[in-house]
Amino acid sequence: MKLIRRILLTLFIFILLVSLIAGVFFRREARRLYYVITLFDQDKISQNFRGIVDIFPTSVVKKPDRPNRFPYATSRIQLPAYFSHEDSTINTQNFLDYTLTDGLLIIHHDTIVFEQYSNGFSETDHHISWSMSKSFISALFGIAISEGKIKSIEQTVTEYLPELKGTGYDGVRIKDVLxxxxGVGFNEDYGDFNSDINRMGRYLALGMSMDDFAASLKRERTPGTYNHYVSVNTHVLGMILKRVTGQSIAQYMEERLWQKIGAESDGYWIVDDTGMEFVLGGLNLIMRDYAKIGQLYLDSGRWQGQQIVPESWVLASITPDAPHLIPGSPNSNRPSGYGYQWWIPEGGDDEFLAQGIYNQFIYVDPDKALVLVKLSSNYRFKKEKISSRNITLSFFRTIAEGLN
Known part of the structure; x- marks a missing residue:
């Protein structure tokens, strides 16, 4: 009997020790996984979008000692009380409330003419960018090309990343990635729990390598023939940037972009457990700093007279140059046109946008010298993705039309 008790006690102690060790090592991953699963819940979404950097490990993009701040107009504009969309008249405040607008910023001729925060956000709070971060990666890519770190976007991915041979990215031009x-197969349906994009989120939450996830994807179509939005494409661009610069994305962004445009606040990139930045959607900034990439591109890559991003790259980034990239193309799974990680909306003249899920937007209208940022926690996005984007675009255009 004593022997049995001793064996049971030893077994109990062993199980307890294993449980404690597992708790120490996996508590972080379990917390992240729970966070990812409940990230977009109606009662948590605004708080989650403000506090992501407290859940995931991050790399910091340090602000300069002397930031540049947009001046304020002596007279602020008023938002239109109503705006039109197709055959409907929409109440502006109802629209802003319905889409859970966390922040709205309007910059006209380099000057803040409107700024508003809601849902617990303030001017010093960071907000997750989601896919708006792709446009920042495009800017860094253009800088790297100007420095000769990348010879040409006509080169293939596997010339720089031989570890992707045999994957969906084998032999694909960098330009096609941009x-x-x-032609890589990818299901980006956020409403489908088992879609590739949601599977990728759980992958990241468990601390697994995003490089390995990219290598798991297979080819579905001939590259360069169909505009299929695949978020992991931007991760491959990040892999190339990291390889050719010998720096982390955060370090390169800090030196080549963030310090030079005088960011007001530090930026934060979510990173996986290998230290690789989540470049396809993991950038966290304050709203005014999101506006700075819009202003930089509005000014053809110049900031206060200094050319930061090559002018030719900016122009190419916002110009669809093939039939499948033109707005409304039948060879696209999105109605908008596409450049180098920037969107070109249908029905416009010179407008372009950075945009992310749940209604994040950086809207630029060069003719009006206008940059407009809308940050949101629109939990209804899954069911209203296209209609919500189109209504928001009508709202932006109404504001633009009212400016001199």
Whole structure:
């Protein structure tokens, strides 16, 4: 009997020790996984979008000692009380409330003419960018090319990343990656729990390598023939940037972009457990700093007279140059056109946008010298993705039309 008790006690102690060790090592991953699963819940979404950097490990993009701040107009504009969309008249405040607008910023001729925060956000709070971060990666890519770190976007991915041979990215031109035309198969339906994009989120939450996830994807179409939005394409661009610069994305962004445009606040990139930045959607900034990439591109890559991003790259980034990239193309799974990680909306003249899920937007209208940022926690996005984007675009255009 004593022997049995001793064996049971030893077994109990062993199980307890294993449980404690597992708790120490996996508590972080379990917390992240729970966070990812409940990230978009109606009662948590605004708080989650404000506090992501407290859940995931991050790399910091340090602000300069002397930031540049947009001046304020002596007279602020008033938002239109109503705006039109197709055959409907929409109440502006109802629209802003319905889409859970966390922040709205309007910059006209380099000057803040409107700024508003809601849902617990303030001017010093960071907000997750989601896919708006792709446009920042495009800017860094253009800088790297100007420095000769990348010879040409006509080169293939596997010339720089031989570890992707045999994957969906084998032999694909870098240009096709920039233009979301890789032919790689990917289900980006956020409403489908088992979609590739949601599977990728759980992958990241468990601390697994995003490089390995990219290597798991297979080819579905001939590259360069169909505009299929695949978020992991941007991760491949990040892999190339990290390889050719010998720096982390955060370090390169800090030196080549963030310090030079005088960011007001530090930026934070979510990273996986290998230290690789989640470049396809993991950038966290304050709203005014999101506006700075819009202002930089509005000014053809110049900031206060200094050319930061090559002018030719900016122009190419916002110009669809193939039939499948034109707005409304039948060879695209999105109605908008596409450049180098920037959107070109249908029905416009010179407008372009960075945009992310749950209604994040950086809207630029060069003719009006206008940059507009809308940050949101629109939990209804899954069911209203296209209609919500189109209504928001009508709202932006109404504001633009009212400016001199």
């Amino acid at each position: 233009q979301m035309s890789t």
